[in-house]
Amino acid sequence: MSATDSNLTAAHAEVKAEIARTDTKTALLLAFVGAVLAGTWTVARDLPLTAPAAVVGSLGLALLVGAAGLLLRSVRPNLRGRHGFPLWATLTADDIGAAVARDLAADIAGLSRLAVAKFTCLRRAVDLTLTGGALLILAAILALGGAA
Structure with a gap:
């Protein structure tokens, strides 16, 4: 195996590891956002909400729901791809060997590109989660009379 082949194989493994890392982070953040949404709903039902607290809290919840949507989009499989198993599913056994041998750089x-798209969704979801969480904290302060 030449140095170029070795480097391509290492780069391919690195990209696949980054995709797996993103999917793991996404799953953890999705569970966290779900827990925050469920906890907020449980607490908010029992609090007497002022109008400002309800508005701020609703905006915070909306941002968290948006974050959950981005997270789900990030892990949604792309079966129309021209790389990896979606491509291989369209090829014969002989074609797969030839495609892998010649198209590693394209893969x-x-x-x-797939990893960057996943990380972009994850980054935006984290931003929305942070902003939504801050708004929920502000809503709790308003509901408890901290800013009366």
């Missing part, structure tokens, strides 16, 4: 490029 790395395609998987890298």
